[in-house]
Amino acid sequence: MSVVIATLLYLGLGVFVIGCVYWVWRYASIPAPLNMPTMPAPTTRCGVALRILRETVLFESLFKASKWTWIFGWLFHASLLFVVLCHLRFFVDPVWGWVNVISPYSRYAGIVLFFSLAGLLLRRIVIARVRYISVPSDYLMLLMLMCLAGSGLLMRYKYYIDLYTLRNFALGLGSFSFNVLPPSAMLLVHLLMVAVLLLVFPISKLTHAIGVFFSPSRNQRDNTRAKRYVNRWDS
Amino acid sequence: MVNNTDKKSFITPDASVKLSIPEIEESASKHLAPFKASAEHQAALGFPDRLIDNWKDVAIEKLGELSGKYRGLRVYLDSCVNCGACTDKCHYFLGTGDPKNMPVARQNLMRKVYRRYYTFAGRTVPWLVGAEDLTEEVLDDWYTYFNQCSQCRRCSVYCPYGIDTAEVSMAAREIMDTIGVGQKYSNEVIGKVHKLGNNLGLPGPALANTLEGLEEDVLEETGVAVKFPLDQKDADILLVTPSADFFAEPHVDGLIGYAKVLHQAGISWTFSSTASEAANFGLFIGSYDNMQQIASRIKDAALELNVKRIVFGECGHAWRVAYNYLNTLAGPFDFLDPKYPMPQHIVEVTYDLIQQGRLHLDASANDDKRVTFHDSCNIARASGMAGIKGGQLSVPRDVLKTVCNHFYDMRSNTIGEATFCCGGGGGLLTDDLLELRVKGALPRMQALQELHDKHNITHMAAMCAICKSQFAKVLPYYGFEMDQIISVHQLVGDALVMQR
Ligand code: SF4
């Protein structure tokens, strides 16, 4: 079993990494013929960096748009990041100090994660406008993430697993040694969902995580008077 | 709801209620497609004169080509997560309730085709990701709903990835032109610019006549010989203004305002008969080539007349093209005086002159007016001014406050970067779309009504030819007078104390 799961995880990770590199390369290789930031826009590179930082860390535009979507969306992304960082304790040896500090809180972050996803799902179903634009993959994506978070929480609160064995398995992945997995259906679901998530990342709307950095509305400067903007088509 | 069926066949929404999000009503504005371009108008721009036989293949190929040429388009097509944050941001949705006027739904009309032919998921499991074949029905929807987008970019302000529906609708219109389905209004206008130099098809001699008439009018009214020069070599400034300024109301009073300002400042200036149009409808149809040709004529005129500066009159999308694109499309402009930014907007010129104390203004001349300001979308969200962040919002207000003692702003989520389109931008200013224009103006009318109830507003100033024409048309539908829309430079001109 552990070989199968490990293979899936390697595959997922491979697709994820190659996919991300592909999209970065793809977007970078497409010219942006005209300067069209959404104004008012920063005039310097530094200003642009700050704008994108605010977008990616605080979800500034979403905040302006819809407070509920922002609350659920932001909590989801923040708690996901937090939980993922806590998982480092399975993968690094010896565990870094700060990981030890934050990991006890992952049990709460997991709950936030689950309920923010539930909030997003509820919103998708309840608000007619959002329901109108939703397609099956939008729901599935949320359900998949809820499965991932839910199985994790269940292992945390109910169906305990042997963390020592799990850690051995995880550490083994780094050196291609397939150590046994603790016997747990929850864990299988959990790891399967991780693999699926990694696999679909580059072929789905999840590439928004890359697109956000390449959006001309956000990453261009208001400086066309000071400096002539040259279209790459012409060169 | 006010029933106006005696005058027209639709019901004007009620602007006296607070802005709210309508229930979605499938196909509510499906019947509002603009007239299609005739064979002649298509041919004049080098587009096929009717729907070509293999249109599907050509359209799909063009979509692939554009998504490989425009990074924005590609990122926007890929990145939407259907979060719905933009769904209540479009004035056409707020005014019609048609769900396909929600920005994301509008984009999805193209995105579903893009997914079907150009993404792995869409090719393998189309039903899962909402991918669809390009069919006649889809093309009909494209024509209808991509011509119900005024490319105002309001949605892009609120999207977490800055997805700009304007770019998507421009691409859609370009694809449709390529297969022979053009929109009459825009393509006809572009044909006129190429042929005669302006959108109205006004030939040089007629323009000279009009300008002479204006000189007489101003002389009669003020006793001052303010000139409206045409094709005057070696002038300091080439003034490029939307052609509606030459005779449409209330535009022409703005034009008189520019002339008075330049006269009092003692700056020599001229119009050009070959570049007698600031507007650039090439932007609306997403045609880089047309946009470039139209832009280049301004450079040619500037070179020929040997001017030192180029200044644009009150126009929205023209200012976007001028401010952000002109240098890319037709530059470099290194033959101009480097002391002045290229190009400048007339309101910046006025603003500078005010700062330098070179204008003699008396705001009490406008004391009979209680004024507010409509931010035009292409100025607020697609260009800048005066080299200060947000200058495009603050400069016109500073000027207005200098020339009017009673100035009030509308509700903050309807102005500035959040401004609502007038409802007639992006090539939709045509009578075959009147119902859409009236309904699309609803959010602006609600904000105006609200402010009017509080401060008894008499005039709304704007500095875009399209906004002015649109409001002159739709204000009466909402119980206002058509002359309550006014040019910024009319107010400036009226406040100028002219020395005889
Ligand atoms: S650009 Fe303006 S008109 Fe077009 S979808 Fe967005 S908000 Fe609506």
Ligand code: SF4
């Ligand atoms: S706000 Fe942006 S990401 Fe969200 S649905 Fe609209 S276009 Fe898509």
